[in-house]
Amino acid sequence: MGLLLVAAYASLAVWLWLTLAQGMFWRTDVRLPPRTAPAHWPSVAIVVPARDEAEVLPHSLPSLLTQDYPGEAEVVLVDDGSTDGTSELAVRLASEYPGLPLMVLSSPGEPPADWTGKLWALRYGIAHARRAHADEPDYLLLTDADIAHEPDSLRELVSAATSARLDLVSQMARLRVVDFWERLVVPAFVYFFAQLYPFRRINRPASRTAAAAGGCVLLRTEVAVRAGIPDSIRQAVIDDVSLARAVKDAGGRIWLGLAERVDSVRPYPRLVDLWRMVSRSAYAQLRHRPSLLSGTVAGLCLVYLVPPVALFVGLASGRAALAWAGALAWLLMAGTYLPMLRYHRRSPALAPLLPFTALLYLLMTVDSAVRHYRGRGAAWKGRTYARPGDA
Structure with a gap:
């Protein structure tokens, strides 16, 4: 006793x-910093790694294709060895939702032993985006295939980055909380993450704390090259935290907060689904x-x-x-x-x-x-x- x-x-x-x-860490008011529209909108390549994502793609890809962005932007989807028709579905969705141009690529085979699949696909997509035009894109938006964006999402992210002179702007997408186990487990997932990586501490330039939310990362291309992204973190299973650390170590300014208009559409209706998500990393x-x-x-x-x-x-x-x-x-x-x-x-x-x-x-x-x-x-x-x- x-x-x-x-x-x-x-x-x-x-x-x-x-x-x-x-x-x-418990406060939830860390949202995009004050922002104004830039005089010249920078170019952006949206890179989406996708492996067997036919279930969620109809809910996410149209939200990227229909982005209301005043500058030059394109979507690069990298099919990472899918067997469920992800590529064909992406092409069909692009014809149904005309807007930003879509390039669908096939990942060059299985990743080498010292690479994770997502980062291997991102490497291929980023390389294509950088060499596809005479001038490489000013920014890269790295977003997962299960993330849906409101029409002004890209515009707001870029405005925040240019206004606050940030090299990485990341938003933790609002996760799906519909079924019983989602309601019980998912908010705690974000709570525990914020407890380990307090957003306010991450966002202080002098702080050593670094993290990002891998589902939505706007990254300045120049800094990505300087930090060796993604090669420098190629083995990282928890790639978002490793990415933020690499950018901060390269002298970049990072910001992480909660999203209001960026949502995950992937369902986790059963405890076993959530268990698998957490236990894998x-x-x-x-x-x-x-x-x-x-x-x-x-x-x-x-x-x-x-x-x-x-x-x-x-x-x-x-x-x-x-x-x-x-x-x-x-x-x-x-x-x-x-x-x-x-x-x-x-x-x-x-x-x-x-x-x-x-x-x-x-x-x-x-x-x-x-x-x-x-x-x-x-x-x-x-x-x-x-x-x-x-x-």
Whole structure:
């Protein structure tokens, strides 16, 4: 009982620190910075890697083709070995939604052992965009095949980049939260990400913290070349964080925030779908280190699981100090989660369930490590990626 009391007070201390000193990670008002239209609209190449995306492409590709952008822009879709007719569907959609020109390319075979499939496809698409015209595009918009953009999305991204002199502007797309498991798990995914990578800290030029949201990244071509993108991060499973770090290390200014008019259309209706999404990269996030895995499991238990246990045990045993410590920590946890639930337009009644959701993420992380050591880690759409250095 004494050990549980110590853990409860430690958890409360951590929550006080997270709430007050972790870059205000829980706030959801980090949106595109103030922007004005540039005198001359720069050229943009929109590069979309796609592997077996026929299910979502009708909901996303038309939103890119119909962008209301005053400057020169084109869409380059790289079919990464699809077997579901992704290329043919893209061509048909381009005829049904005339607007920006579309170039459909086939990725040049399977990626080499030291490349991930997405980055291999991006490399091919970026190379084509740079050599297709006499003047290479000023910016690259790297966006996933499941991301839908409002008609003014590109215009707003470019305006933000030029107004604030940013080399990378990334928006975390609003994820789909329709089915039960999506409502329970998805807002927490963004909450945990912001807790690890506070947006305000990322957006300070002097800060070493770097991250991006891979579904929507506007990148200045000159800086991409200087940072060696994507070759310099070719093995990265969590490519968005690696990309942002490479840009920042190359002296680029980066910005990350939540999107208002950029949405993911990919459904994750079952727990197994969400489990697969998280477990495929969770252990890679921990750099495949057992020590970091152990620390993460212990940390999740202390921060998220101890408060409810302390509250219920304290109430059952009549130990007021234990119950109060658990209750206050749980209250801070739920309170900092509420803004993220509001952003996703979900009920505040989900906030007290965050410990249960955290337990699910803990199990997904452990499963990610188990899959890695069984040779099935970082698997996605028929490919399994080795730990960097193992290839």
